[in-house]
Amino acid sequence: MSLWDQRYAEPGFAYGREPNEFLVHAVSHIIGLGQRRGAALCLAEGEGRNALFLASLGFEVTAVDSSSVGLAKANSLAKERGLSLHTVVADLAEFVVAPGHFALIVSIWCHLPGSLRASVHSACVRGLCPGGAFVLEAYTPAQLAFQTGGPRDLGLLMSLDELRGELQGLEWVHGVEIEREVHEGVFHHGKSSVVQVVARAPCGAQ
Numbered sequence: 001m002s003l004w005d006q007r008y009a010e011p012g013f014a015y016g017r018e019p020n021e022f023l024v025h026a027v028s029h030i031i032g033l034g035q036r037r038g039a040a041l042c043l044a045e046g047e048g049r050n051a052l053f054l055a056s057l058g059f060e061v062t063a064v065d066s067s068s069v070g071l072a073k074a075n076s077l078a079k080e081r082g083l084s085l086h087t088v089v090a091d092l093a094e095f096v097v098a099p100g101h102f103a104l105i106v107s108i109w110c111h112l113p114g115s116l117r118a119s120v121h122s123a124c125v126r127g128l129c130p131g132g133a134f135v136l137e138a139y140t141p142a143q144l145a146f147q148t149g150g151p152r153d154l155g156l157l158m159s160l161d162e163l164r165g166e167l168q169g170l171e172w173v174h175g176v177e178i179e180r181e182v183h184e185g186v187f188h189h190g191k192s193s194v195v196q197v198v199a200r201a202p203c204g205a206q
């Protein structure tokens with residue numbers, strides 16, 4: 001059993017049942033900009049809290065994660081809430097993002113080794129349909145000083161500059177490194193250094 005499977009095998013929800021706060025704000029903003037509710041992809045989705053929030057808004061959501069235990073809990077929560085969710089147990093090193101398919105791709109606390117992260121991000125750029133949005137929140141290297149959650153491995157943390165390089169081809173709506181209070185379940189608890197991104201695929205010829 002992987003470390004993530006062990007974490008998700010504990011009772012309750014490791015990061016809570018409520019969606020990530022930044023995702024809620026970002027999605028409300030992009031829907032306000034006229035974003036259609038089409039196919040959405042949630043990377044490293046764990047126990048499904050963000051995917052189910054999007055499903056409740058009318059997105060057709062695919063949630064991918066390497067933890068079968070996490071995604072089983074996501075499916076149970078979907079059933080409990082009467083929502084539809086497509087789950088895929090896969091390592092992101094193997095998962096193929098369908099090109100041009102997604103109206104929304106979400107990456108919340110998806111901390112991968114740098115080279116894998118770069119290739120996943122370039123697949124995400126290709127995976128958005130015209131006008132589709134990419135939303136990310138992750139911990140920065142400065143988070144190591146806070147000890148309020150996230151990986152303790154510098155190689156899994158990311159900066160805005162790195163993300164700007166990896167997400168070339170998208171139009172930036174929001175890109176910041178900030179400190180904010182994060183309170184999610186038992187593992188995220190307090191002042192944190194995070195990077196946030198909202199970026200959109202160009203609409204193309206009308």
Ligand SMILES: C[S@@+](CC[C@H](N)C(=O)[O-])C[C@H]1O[C@@H](n2cnc3c(N)ncnc32)[C@H](O)[C@@H]1O
Nearest residue numbers: 004015044045046065066067090091092108109
């Ligand atoms: C901090 S949790 C975040 C879960 C979810 N995004 C949330 O906000 O509740 C990180 C997740 O990344 C997943 N993960 C880590 N490496 C992965 C990989 N290479 N492929 C797929 N999932 C991965 C873990 O299984 C875990 O569910």
